[in-house]
Amino acid sequence: MAAAATLRQVGAYFGRSLPRRAVLTVPSSDWKKLTKLTTFTNTDCVVLDLEDGVAETAKKLARENIFRYLNESVSKINREICVRINAVSSNHINDDVKLLKDLSTSIDCLFVPKVDTVDEMKWLADRLGSNRQYNLVLYCESARSLVDLRSILTTASSLFSLQGVVFGSDDFSADVGINGRYSLDAVELTYARQKLVTICRLFENAQPIDMVYINFKDLDGLKKQSEQGAAWGFTGKQVIHPQQVPIVQAAFSPSESSTTWAKELIEAYEKHEKEEGKGAFTFRGQTMVDKPLLRRARHILNMTR
Amino acid sequence: MAAAATLRQVGAYFGRSLPRRAVLTVPSSDWKKLTKLTTFTNTDCVVLDLEDGVAETAKKLARENIFRYLNESVSKINREICVRINAVSSNHINDDVKLLKDLSTSIDCLFVPKVDTVDEMKWLADRLGSNRQYNLVLYCESARSLVDLRSILTTASSLFSLQGVVFGSDDFSADVGINGRYSLDAVELTYARQKLVTICRLFENAQPIDMVYINFKDLDGLKKQSEQGAAWGFTGKQVIHPQQVPIVQAAFSPSESSTTWAKELIEAYEKHEKEEGKGAFTFRGQTMVDKPLLRRARHILNMTR
Amino acid sequence: MAAAATLRQVGAYFGRSLPRRAVLTVPSSDWKKLTKLTTFTNTDCVVLDLEDGVAETAKKLARENIFRYLNESVSKINREICVRINAVSSNHINDDVKLLKDLSTSIDCLFVPKVDTVDEMKWLADRLGSNRQYNLVLYCESARSLVDLRSILTTASSLFSLQGVVFGSDDFSADVGINGRYSLDAVELTYARQKLVTICRLFENAQPIDMVYINFKDLDGLKKQSEQGAAWGFTGKQVIHPQQVPIVQAAFSPSESSTTWAKELIEAYEKHEKEEGKGAFTFRGQTMVDKPLLRRARHILNMTR
Structure with missing residues (x-):
């Protein structure tokens, strides 16, 4: 996964995590799909799934496939490759943890679904041990998880390299009693x-990743919801079908003018730091460059590799 | 109140409280209205009011009416009969508590308005004593109540059998300074x-009960707001006029297809439990049956008696 | 500032702070603009700015102008005159605090931008000392500030006379990653x-003051957003251009009928207090006068001077 490593360095340079605009989940029980991943060069992030996308009877096969795919010299995708394990509260978690420890290499990022409590994060960190530092993306999929999200993320970021939070809209809605046939703007x-x-x-690198657009044939609706999510501050979106990838990647990519703005601001900041030391300074005549602005610029550049 | 008792058993069977789709409040000072309640066989829940619906000068009469209605052998409605007392912070609370203690039978459910603090719940529980376990629905009607709602419900559910929370939109709006002439979608x-x-x-049986639709002549607007509330996860709605009842009952009732789905899922779950013990299982091919799903199914069945 | 003092007494009479419907910020580095303020007799509140409206190189000049404007006998505006200092976390704060202490008179109200933590409030109170009691309006302009707002206001109201909270939408959006080209209703x-x-x-006198409407040529859009803000419970709005003032003042002013209602309610309350002592009473036949209602009436009168 040399390519992903390079990408991570880019992220580090900007003090941010990797972009994860389109987050594509693939059922790990389907070996054919895993080998075809090389064609998904246009998605930022691929998640090999052990959870909801895999039938109860195929969990073991899915783990074997992940082991084979990540350890053996198959032709790999030139993108971030992550694994979504089963929930800590599920009866598959022990086997999933064993798989992670058996892998000869770290995965790029660990996706953990249905995180409802601080204790689940502690339990998982304890079981994984401290030999490897895991990048972690967790799913918020219940009322409890949303209400306690700050505590959960505080704990998660102390035990892992917290990279993001996925909004699991369907499980959240089922839990809260919200009708899953959302209006177009999902009000x-x-x-x-x-x-x-x-x-x-509140957490430096915790990317908010938006809900799935279930009707994968309605690309116009997908475009609208993606642009809404991007305007609201989400940095990416789950996708469930290859056709969704280019639309989602585009919606979460910054415009050319904002990229130019961000590049110039970062350059001006670096010049200022070298010549005059720390402190605020003016940019393009009026704008005062302060931390939120710098963070915004880095985020934009981060989204345009 | 044998009928109500039977209904409560139905609720218990599904591990949920009784449905309270249309929640109709009746001024207890009006004896004629109390005796006419038998015609309201289409509403889930009737609340005999001692609070805002009763003038200051008629509070005593209202208490006498409730005593007479609940203790004497008048012809009673075949639905849940509740009592809304005055706020704990009001100067009527002592007389209201006395009434509750004087009744020869428990009321089906106690409705407590304007609950702003944890201490009000403690005070009320202390005054009512521990001889009877009260079902309780409380009203959230201020900024403070909304902000502290989790603590209030935690305390309420430890002292009572917490059954629901009514959103008192008009008092809430007055408190927060929101204009009470809401837009159609009450944004x-x-x-x-x-x-x-x-x-x-976060609380197993705390049904969220939605705002009143004040303009009782606008049945089309009522239908829209009821359907919005149901889609957002509310399980019922306050009504102020008999004409509102059928529309609200319908909006908060599940569709036929979802009822079928829920029945089959519960059956499959019970069969699985009997034959294979605890643990997740597959339903209708793909769906993994976990707790949120089971809860959703029980909730749906609960709404279709 | 005798006029402002009188206004403050009006506020005190109603147990509320002064109205701040249109809050106009003026760059203190521009002496001409300060002397022209006398023409702004239609705005409730003028804020002499030391922060974002003043270039880095002009901070010193801006402080000198404020000193001269407030200490010398120039012709002053007959409205509340406030000063917005730089953020406590900025490197200008020490000079700004020195200016405040050097002034021979208290300013009407101190505006503090970018308050992110409780500690910033404590630090500022400590530096300003206890000789003068400051009226304070703070800005909420980041995710952290919004999430911790209750704690921040609790501390602020214990150390200052807390008067309001401005929603700094642009910095908030930059911090959270929200696209600043808001939709018309800023959803x-x-x-x-x-x-x-x-x-x-939750805080007696903390007026919520709404976001800026950046496109100052679009007065129709400004009107819509102002009316939305007023309907949502905001009591005022930041303005950046004189043309915006009358529209904003009007949108946050109560209607004639509600003013009449409020006047009569307060009169009835005072009569009731005198004749029958404390306790609830009926108004206009049906309405029970309780605290939220009284507070609402006072707020309305407060907005109509």
Whole structure:
């Protein structure tokens, strides 16, 4: 995974995690799909799934496939490759942890679904041990998880390299009793989505990753919801079908003008730091460059590799 | 109240409280209205009011009416009969508590308005004593109540059998300074309503009951707001006029297809439990049956008696 | 500033702070603009800015102008005159604090931007000392500030006379990653704005002051956003251009009928207090006068001087 390593360095340079615009989940029980991943060169992030995308009877096969795919010299995708294990509260977690420890190499990022409590994070860190530092993306999929999200992320970021939070809209809605046939602007989920984005921003690298658009044939609806998510502060979105990838990648990519702005601001900042030391300075005549602005510029550049 | 007792058993069977789709409040000072309640066979829940619906000068009469209605052999409604007392912070509370203690039978459910603090719940529990276990529905009607709702419900559920939370939109709006002439989708209250539903879901049986639709002649607007509330996760709605009842009952009733789905899922779950013991299992090919799903199914069945 | 003092007494009479419907910020580095302030007799509140409206190189000049304007006998505006200092976390704060202590008179109200932590409030109170009691309006402009707003206001109100909270939408959006080209109803900020209003209402005098409408040529859009803010419970709005003032002042002023209602309610309350002592009473036949209602009436009168 040399390519992913290089990408991570880019992220480090900007003090941010890797971009994860389109997050594509693939059922690990399907070997054919794993070998075809090389064609998905246009998605930022691929997640090999052990959870909801894999039938109960195929969990063992899925683990074997992941072991084979990551350890053997198969032709790999030139993108970040992650693994979504089963929930800590599920009866598959012990076998999933064993798989992670058996792998000869670290995975790029660990995706953990249905994180409801601080204790689940502690239990998982304890079981994984301290030999490897895991990048971690967790799923917020219940009322409890949303209400306690700040505590959960505080703990998660102390035990892992916290990279993001996925809003698991369907499980969240089932838990809260929200009707899953959302209106076009998903107004039912305004509170949950906007709170999640806000809480994520308390943590340097916690990217908020938006809900799935289930009707994968409605690309126009997908475009609208993706652009809404991007405008609200989400940095990426789950995708369930290859056709969704280019639309989602585009919606979460910054415009050319904002990229130019960000590049110039970072350059001006670095010049200022070298010549005059720390402290605020003016940019393009009026704008005072302060931390939020710098962070925003880095984020934009981060999204345009 | 044998009928109500039977209904409560149905609720218990599904591990949930009784459905309270339309919650009709009746001024207890009006004896004629009490005796006419037998015609309201289509509403889930009737609340005999001692609070805002009763003039200051008629509080005593209202208490006498409730005593007479619940203790004497008048022809009673075949639905849940509740009592809304005055706020714990009001100067009527001592007389209301005395009434509750004087009744020869427990009321089906106690409705407590304007609960702003944890201490009010403690005070009330202390005054009512421990001889009877009260079912309790409380009203969230201020900024303070909404902000502290989780603590309030934690305490309430430890002292009572917490059954629900009513969103008192008009008092809430007056407290917060929100203009009470809401837009059709009541966007002014998005944060309050969605937060209330989310917090309720942390407590097994706390049904979120939605705002009143004041303009009782506008049945089309009522239908829209009821359907919005149901889609957002509310399980019922306050009504102020008999004409509102059928529309609200319908909006909060599950569809036929979801009822079928829920019945089959519960059956499959019980069969699985009997034959294979605890643990997750597959349903209708793909769906993994876990707790949120089971809870959702029980909730749906609970709403279709 | 005799006029402002009189106004403050009016506020005190109603147990509320002064109205701050249109809050106009003026760059203190521009002496001409300061002397022209006398023409702004239609705005409730003028803020002499030391922060974002003043270039880095002009901070010193801006402080000198404020000193001269407030200490010398120039012709002053007959409105509340406030000063916005730089953020406590900025490297200008020591010079700004020195200016405040050097002034021969208290300013009407101190505006403090970018308050992110409780500690910033403590630090500022400590530096300003206890000789003068400062009226204070703070800005909520980041995810952290919004999430911790209740704690921040609790501390602020214990150390200062807390008067209001301004929602700094642009910095908030940059911090959270929200796209600053808001939709007409700024749906991107629903959670932040409605939470801010709700939290403010926990504190007796903390007026929630709404976001800036950047496009100052679009007066129709400004009117819509102002009316939305007023309907949501904001009591005022930041303005950046004189043309915006009358529209904003009007949108946050109560209607004639509600003013009449409020006057009569307060009169009835005072009569009741005198004749029958404490306790609830009926108004206009049906309405029970309780605290939220009284508070609402006072707020309305407060907005109509």
